Amino acid sequence: MKRRRIYEGKAKVIFEGPEPGTVVQYFKDDATAFNNLKKGTIEGKGVINNRITEYLMVKLGEIGVPTHFIKRLNMREQLVKQVEIIPVEVVIRNVAAGSLAKRFGIEEGTQLPRSIVEFYYKNDALGDPMISDEHITAFGWASPMELEEIVTLSIRCNDYLSGLFYGIGLKLVDFKLEFGRLFEGEEMRIVLADEISPDNCRLWDVKTNEKLDKDRFRRDLGKVEEAYQEVARRLGILPEKSGDSATESENVSPFVK
Ligand code: TMP
Numbered sequence: 001m002k003r004r005r006i007y008e009g010k011a012k013v014i015f016e017g018p019e020p021g022t023v024v025q026y027f028k029d030d031a032t033a034f035n036n037l038k039k040g041t042i043e044g045k046g047v048i049n050n051r052i053t054e055y056l057m058v059k060l061g062e063i064g065v066p067t068h069f070i071k072r073l074n075m076r077e078q079l080v081k082q083v084e085i086i087p088v089e090v091v092i093r094n095v096a097a098g099s100l101a102k103r104f105g106i107e108e109g110t111q112l113p114r115s116i117v118e119f120y121y122k123n124d125a126l127g128d129p130m131i132s133d134e135h136i137t138a139f140g141w142a143s144p145m146e147l148e149e150i151v152t153l154s155i156r157c158n159d160y161l162s163g164l165f166y167g168i169g170l171k172l173v174d175f176k177l178e179f180g181r182l183f184e185g186e187e188m189r190i191v192l193a194d195e196i197s198p199d200n201c202r203l204w205d206v207k208t209n210e211k212l213d214k215d216r217f218r219r220d221l222g223k224v225e226e227a228y229q230e231v232a233r234r235l236g237i238l239p240e241k242s243g244d245s246a247t248e249s250e251n252v253s254p255f256v257k
Contacts (some may be wrong), residue, residue: 003015003016003024004016006023010030010031010032010036011027011028011031011032011045011046011049011199012025012026012027012028012195013025013026013028014026017079017080017082018079021081022070022079022080022081022082023079023080023081023082024073024077024078024079024080025050025077025078025080025195026046026076026077027046027049027050027053027076027078027195028045028046028076029041029042029043029045029046031045031199031214031217033217034218035124035128036124038217038218042217042224042225042228043225044225044228044229045199045225045228046076047075047076048197048198048228048229048231048232048238049195049197049198049199049228050072050075050076050077050078051072051232051237051238052196052197052198052232052235052237053069053078053195053196053197054069054071054072054078055235055237056161056164056196057192057196059164060157060160060192060196063156063160065153065157065160065192066153066182066189066190066192067191067193068080068083068180068182068191068192068193069081080193081182081191083180083181083182083191083193084180084181084183085122085178085180085193085194086141086142086150086178086180086181086190087121087122087123088119088120088121088122088131088136088141088142088150088178088179089119089120089122089128089176089177089178090117090118090119090151090154090176090177090178090179091117091118091119091120091174091175091176092115092116092117092154092155092157092158092174092175092176092177093112093115093116093117093118093173093174094111094112094115094162094171094174095109095110095111095112095171095173095174095202095204096108096109096110096111097109097173097174097202098174098202098215100116100118100174109204115155117151117154119131119132119133119135119136121135121141133147146190149190150179153177153179153190153192157177157192158172158175161175161196161201165203166206168235169205169206169207169234170203170204170205170206170212170231170234171204171205171206171209172201172202173201173202173204174201174202175196175200175201175202176200177192177196177200178192179192180193197228198213198214198227198228199213199214200214201213202215211227212227212228212231213227213231
């Protein structure tokens with residue numbers, strides 16, 4: 001039986017799940033930057049991001065943030081609830097870096113006066129343009145109530161994750177979240193979806209400011225694989241033999257034939 005591929009993104013593939021209302025997220029080693037202009041592979045990234053996302057989604061679930069996560073299936077796959085993805089990327093920033101530092105001419109590493117929430121329209125063809133809440137509600141990408149829920153949840157995630165990472169000597173500089181609509185009977189809820197990993201977070205060592213995230217790939221800083229491993233190691237979840245293809249092939253989900 002071949003699983004139906006529902007969607008292929010830059011870092012993940014979404015397959016049909018084993019039962020209705022579920023899908024499987026497969027984490028690839030592929031990495032892109034600058035809206036696909038730069039392409040590469042980060043060996044073992046998929047395995048690590050699968051574990052890190054599992055760990056963080058479970059933790060966020062425990063503090064009451066609804067998520068799409070159900071369970072990890074194997075080295076590269078996790079079972080999640082099927083949701084209707086809202087085409088808005090929510091970026092939460094604590095420290096100036098990346099496009100914010102560039103846009104406003106602020107030195108990278110400057111602490112922001114308070115956390116800043118930004119929105120981008122999730123559309124590769126347009127290069128994910130920055131948008132405001134007005135665009136989101138006027139174009140109907142989310143209703144005002146949905147957007148309020150999304151912002152509330154994003155701030156809760158930021159507060160919790162900032163503390164969690166600080167506890168392992170990492171500064172959560174900024175990160176990107178995606179949300180979806182989960183339909184349960186007559187009810188609809190907004191839930192956290194996608195992934196949370198060094199692909200979509202900036203994580204700096206608290207003492208040295210060393211970058212331990214995808215900026216190492218974007219900016220050709222070297223030691224890319226090591227950075228992802230270091231984050232997993234500090235979280236206490238470095239998988240044995242990460243990226244070991246023999247281990248991976250023995251460890252595929254039972255419904256994949
Ligand atoms: P930026 O500074 O390039 O706007 O990125 C802000 C944060 O969002 C950073 O942690 C990386 C993440 N991000 C994504 O996850 N996907 C993207 O396409 C972009 C541009 C940023």
